[in-house]
Amino acid sequence: MSALYTESVASLRRKLAAKEITAVDVADQLLARIEQADGKLNAYNFKPDAAKVRAAAQAADLSKPLGGVPIAIKDVINVQGDPCTCSSKILQGYTAPYDATVIKKLREAGAVLVGRTNMDEFAMGSSTENSSWGVTRNPWDTDRIPGGSSGGSAAVVGGHEAFAALGSDTGGSIRQPAALCGCVGLKPTYGRVSRYGLVAFASSLDQIGPFTKTVEDAALLMEVISGHDPKDNTSVNRPVPKYTDALKQDLRGMKLGVPKEYFISGIDPEVEAATKAAIEHFAKQGAEIVDISLPHTEYACAVYYIIAPAEASANLARFEGVRYGNRVKNPKDILDLYRSTREQGFGPEVKRRIILGTYVLSSGYYDAYYNRAQKVRQLIKRDFEQAFTKCDAILTPTSPTAAFKVGEKTSDPLQMYLADIFTIAVNLAGVCGISIPCGFTKSKLPIGLQIIGAQWGEENVLRAAHGYEQTTEWHKEVPQI
Amino acid sequence: MASPDIDVRYVADLARLNLSDAEAATFQKQLSDILGYVAQLEKVDVSSVAAFSGPVVNNLRPDVLGESLPVEVALSNAPQQENNLIVVPKMIE
Numbered sequence: 001m002s003a004l005y006t007e008s009v010a011s012l013r014r015k016l017a018a019k020e021i022t023a024v025d026v027a028d029q030l031l032a033r034i035e036q037a038d039g040k041l042n043a044y045n046f047k048p049d050a051a052k053v054r055a056a057a058q059a060a061d062l063s064k065p066l067g068g069v070p071i072a073i074k075d076v077i078n079v080q081g082d083p084c085t086c087s088s089k090i091l092q093g094y095t096a097p098y099d100a101t102v103i104k105k106l107r108e109a110g111a112v113l114v115g116r117t118n119m120d121e122f123a124m125g126s127s128t129e130n131s132s133w134g135v136t137r138n139p140w141d142t143d144r145i146p147g148g149s150s151g152g153s154a155a156v157v158g159g160h161e162a163f164a165a166l167g168s169d170t171g172g173s174i175r176q177p178a179a180l181c182g183c184v185g186l187k188p189t190y191g192r193v194s195r196y197g198l199v200a201f202a203s204s205l206d207q208i209g210p211f212t213k214t215v216e217d218a219a220l221l222m223e224v225i226s227g228h229d230p231k232d233n234t235s236v237n238r239p240v241p242k243y244t245d246a247l248k249q250d251l252r253g254m255k256l257g258v259p260k261e262y263f264i265s266g267i268d269p270e271v272e273a274a275t276k277a278a279i280e281h282f283a284k285q286g287a288e289i290v291d292i293s294l295p296h297t298e299y300a301c302a303v304y305y306i307i308a309p310a311e312a313s314a315n316l317a318r319f320e321g322v323r324y325g326n327r328v329k330n331p332k333d334i335l336d337l338y339r340s341t342r343e344q345g346f347g348p349e350v351k352r353r354i355i356l357g358t359y360v361l362s363s364g365y366y367d368a369y370y371n372r373a374q375k376v377r378q379l380i381k382r383d384f385e386q387a388f389t390k391c392d393a394i395l396t397p398t399s400p401t402a403a404f405k406v407g408e409k410t411s412d413p414l415q416m417y418l419a420d421i422f423t424i425a426v427n428l429a430g431v432c433g434i435s436i437p438c439g440f441t442k443s444k445l446p447i448g449l450q451i452i453g454a455q456w457g458e459e460n461v462l463r464a465a466h467g468y469e470q471t472t473e474w475h476k477e478v479p480q481i
Numbered sequence: 482m483a484s485p486d487i488d489v490r491y492v493a494d495l496a497r498l499n500l501s502d503a504e505a506a507t508f509q510k511q512l513s514d515i516l517g518y519v520a521q522l523e524k525v526d527v528s529s530v531a532a533f534s535g536p537v538v539n540n541l542r543p544d545v546l547g548e549s550l551p552v553e554v555a556l557s558n559a560p561q562q563e564n565n566l567i568v569v570p571k572m573i574e
Contacts, residue, residue: 305515334572
């Protein structure tokens, strides 16, 4: 029998309901697994407190949708009474005074919260190397990065140190690490999930979403965390579908688009081959494959690296040592307090993006950079609207390469930025996307397939992803740690 | 847009951020590279395009008083405080 910690959420729920296991058994086995594996992965900034987790498991209401299920949380989401560091020195010592809306919803659904996962500082990065807590390692090869920025959440799910996790995705920060760690990661439509209590990076792009071992689990978590929240005025008042119902239909009759712009030079041949094999598999299962075009794809990365840093420079102005976080000792005056606190508290990538964002918003440059980028963003959004008149969902690679080595791209930020080239447009357009396992490289590194849906197209994305997963075996592989 | 003429020290000052000499030199080079890359947007014809107005329409709640954090909880993370106020160095002479 395989270890309990490798089970999916849905399978745990069935065993708990049948009283084959108790929530305390689940908690104990997971705690033991974390003790065994996290020394190698460094995926948790704060490992779960064993006594608290056991008590929560004991008290869990098993009749609730996630009753007794342990779930890990990216260290960028506020959980009342716990730290929330965003992997930054500037927030060390901060204690969250309230629960994010997604946390409130998880608690109401009976989930047991376990630990805060590592990330790139303030979610800026694609490798989880920009962390004041040290790099997280990929569960499939500990010499390699787990992707980012939600690398910790991807590593705990891919490495079976959690049954599911929440992350946040601004330019690919759920889908890219999910691809690199061999798990499922869903970026919901902008406005589907409340951002209240998520520390803001780029407010027009950020969404919270689930990391899971199966597509069914992603649907289960989406049913819990989605919905309108008066505390987030960009969350949309629209009924939440029963996403698990979308899994009942197979792939026959689905129209799936393949955009030629996503098969470019620079994509790793093994990734390209796995993606093309997956597309053929969809066709064999009865889906109709249609050629589509997203003509402004090549500009997405440039647009993103104007808009995201611009929004970040404004959002991160709040970290100046006055209201929360660290403050330098004995500043000369108020300006020195701001400047020195920020110098000491932020890491290099965050400083780089603050400077870049401040520059593109500064007098004389605003029109040339920010305004132009917002116009090209509109063209990118229009590309997707037109594409979705021809298909139900779009198939692409999630990442141009499998996991790269620790340190390989740290000296060249532009190369690091291009790691998100296939995921960024989805955030710019505000649509949804999932990454699911679709193969391995010869050296046994996971490869991810991205399925993009229209605005509010989660049901199509989940249906396509589930149809593929149920007729393949990739998601059943477990890494040796 | 073509010439990435960023003055890193000037912009860092606008952003209330001190930089070491080493950081300023590294960022000068890296940010010039990045600005060179984003300059490709000049190639796009945007003459008849309206700027993106946001992924969704803001959905504002009624402006009525609701529950909120008690003052002591809201201030619990402030590095220095007195009488329910945050203390900072003197700003006005």
